Amino acid sequence: MSVEASPYRAHVVRDRVLSAASLGVLLLFLWYADSHFSPYSIRILNVTAIFIILAVSYNLINGVTGQFSLEPNAFLALGAYTSAILTLTPAEKARTFIIEPMIWPLSDIAVSFPVSLVAAGLVTAFMAFLMAIPVFRVRGDYLAIVTLGLGEVIQVLANNLVPVTNGSLGLKGLHPYTNLWWAWGTCIFTVICIVRLVNSSYGRAMKAVREDETAAEAMGINAFWTKTLAFTLSGFFEGLAGGLLAHLITTISPSLFTFFFTFNLLIIIVVGGLGSTTGSVIAAVLFSLGGEWLRAVEEPFTIFGYTYSGVPGMRMVIFSVILILVMLFARQGLMGRNEFTWQGFFEWTRGLAAKIRRQE
């Protein structure tokens, strides 16, 4: 046993207890929110969970593995459509598909929501796996352009494969299956899976590819398979998020899954700190809650006798200013590449307490 590792291991039990306790607190909060919060607040909480799933899985390929990919809107669309097509009953499908009837095997299939979610994840992961073969022949900026094209292709397909997707009319009247338990359950599952993966040898291989691909290959790491694994797993979780999103907003159409989605996620993971799962979670929460809080500046209010009439779109102005400030003063993002640990947390609070005491 080494000098380095032993104090580490003594804290394992404490850290497990603390993690379990905080998970318990989160579940209690969700239980309380489920029965006491307004539908509006619950919806925001659901959106937050979906954004956390997306940010954490996007960070796996973009931050941890360091491949500048712009695929999330494509995978989100795939997951959303897969899940939605599977949960609609045959009668509902007959009613929705008014331009052209749905092709046969799909028109008669209807499965429960959980099954459709798993299917959404698996279909998206499978597509990600197939796409990885052409996509990872290129690197850097070229990779960004190719994956950007992926999103466009999916959108064009969604618009034109009318017998499967109902074209530009989209799919309407989905059941609002997504509640706090499904959204946050999937979210917690995703975060745990990705954290565990990143802390394994597979995670180290991904980081090695990010840091120096040549040196990674010289150490026996197959860079192509490592990237493919990260991309496929990203796809799986983004597919799950797509399924949740479809059954939260209950109406999906091709125009929903534009590049704007990817762009927002890119902002989230960069602000959180590229490569930090903790950062992705924090930034996703700030992004989805902050976006709602900032709505206040678009509504009229009176402050010190001055009446502010409210400017529509002001929210985005303030949002941009915050972004610029983050990039100026915290270029590595909120967390850099650091992760949350209980030990780090205690040291941080101790440092903070000492600082406050000094000032008194």
Added chain:
Amino acid sequence: MSLALLETQGLSVTFGGLKALNGLDLQLHQGELIGLIGPNGAGKTTAFNAITGRVRPTKGRVLFQGQEITAWRPYRTARIGIARTFQNIRLYDDLTVLENVMVASHCSIRYSFVEAIVGLGRFRSDEQKIREKAEQLLRLMGLIHAAGEKASSLPYGGQQKLEMARALALEPKLLLLDEPVAGMNPMETREFGELLRRIHLDLRLTILLIEHDMRFVMGVCQKIKVIDHGAPIAWGNPEEIQKNPKVIAAYLGDNG
């Protein structure tokens, strides 16, 4: 004569019209420590790159333990037992010193990514083993005190040692060292020479090394291959090489 561990036959690499390497024949036997020297631009690093598959040889063959490995991808040559270091250090800067070494054990893990996520099966025992092996290598290289620090925070000499520790973590049969003592002071160089000799004997490694520090090369290598302008010009033990007129001409110029 026993089967050579590594054998290159007429290995050539051409970049456009430039013959970076021209007909390199090399035979390394188990347990040998061979130096590969030559003036700047002679094609030494290109030879390493061609052996490990970083560049594709235009002509010639590479055999490892009698098996043809010509133009295999780098990760495959690494897995079969050829580890290397780089001339312009290539560490995973943002990873810790310990993690840098642990990365090299990736191809020896037996658990799947699903086992890693669930945390069951061989995950824990394998991780424990990888960690202990990495710590042992860091202790050997005298870097254990810095295990938790980022690789980029090490001084230059430390980074070179870390590259070596990482290469050893692959448990290679053949180690290719590209200018391992460049930038070290005479004291550090001597220490490194002793370390290298110890590793060579203890692990019974076969080593091929490129180096410009002649005193170091003459001190540690049993045999030396000299190349110039991509082509081999001499082969022999240190004394023979020092007296070889072709070698002197290559280093000092014909009229020197």
